[in-house]
Amino acid sequence: GQQLNQSPQSMFIQEGEDVSMNCTSSSIFNTWLWYKQDPGEGPVLLIALYKAGELTSNGRLTAQFGITRKDSFLNISASIPSDVGIYFCAGPLLGAQKLVFGQGTRLTINP
Amino acid sequence: GAVVSQHPSRVICKSGTSVKIECRSLDFQATTMFWYRQFPKQSLMLMATSNEGSKATYEQGVEKDKFLINHASLTLSTLTVTSAHPEDSSFYICSARDPSIGETQYFGPGTRLLVL
Numbered sequence: 001g002q003q004l005n006q007s008p009q010s011m012f013i014q015e016g017e018d019v020s021m022n023c024t025s026s027s028i029f030n031t032w033l034w035y036k037q038d039p040g041e042g043p044v045l046l047i048a049l050y051k052a053g054e055l056t057s058n059g060r061l062t063a064q065f066g067i068t069r070k071d072s073f074l075n076i077s078a079s080i081p082s083d084v085g086i087y088f089c090a091g092p093l094l095g096a097q098k099l100v101f102g103q104g105t106r107l108t109i110n111p
Numbered sequence: 112g113a114v115v116s117q118h119p120s121r122v123i124c125k126s127g128t129s130v131k132i133e134c135r136s137l138d139f140q141a142t143t144m145f146w147y148r149q150f151p152k153q154s155l156m157l158m159a160t161s162n163e164g165s166k167a168t169y170e171q172g173v174e175k176d177k178f179l180i181n182h183a184s185l186t187l188s189t190l191t192v193t194s195a196h197p198e199d200s201s202f203y204i205c206s207a208r209d210p211s212i213g214e215t216q217y218f219g220p221g222t223r224l225l226v227l
Contacts, residue, residue: 040202040221043204045215045218048215088154092214097208098157101154101155
């Protein structure tokens with residue numbers, strides 16, 4: 001099925017570094033969602049974006065809804081060990097209830 | 112707010128038995144719930160969309176007689192894996208949508224199924 005193109009697929013960083021990941025699509029989305037999934041757990045919503053150009057923060061996390069409505073990025077500043085996990089972007093197809101997901105970005109932090 | 116629970120968190124069963132997984136929205140009414148399956152190191156794969164009071168809509172390739180879905184109330188959907196086999200072993204995750212706040216889906220903690 002259709003997926004969002006999420007990159008990078010994995011990141012290995014040092015604690016304290018900033019992180020940036022993004023998602024792109026050939027289709028327009030009206031909502032962009034960013035989730036984090038820890039091993040053995042369900043995804044947890046981090047940030048929801050509802051408007052093109054919107055820039056929203058949640059603590060050390062910042063996400064933006066691209067002006068073209070075809071992309072979004074998520075930044076994490078000053079990473080800490082608990083940021084380790086898999087980050088997914090997602091969005092509902094226009095006119096549909098179901099979400100399409102990115103492939104995920106696996107974040108590993110070296111202490 | 113927007114809490115979704117799943118029960119059980121993990122289950123081990125013998126081949127040929129049926130397993131029921133419950134998904135509940137604890138603090139909102141969910142007219143629509145979704146069931147996903149996730150394989151190791153992969154993204155979530157949508158199995159079906161569960162609408163309260165009507166039949167579920169299954170994704171292509173998902174057997175509706177194998178994975179029975181019931182959404183009898185605005186806060187509960189169940190997934191029953193019938194006649195489970197080892198290849199059904201997986202991580203099953205539900206999500207629920209609160210229509211009052213748009214398209215955002217809130218996920219349950221997942222159920223790890225192991226079929227021996």
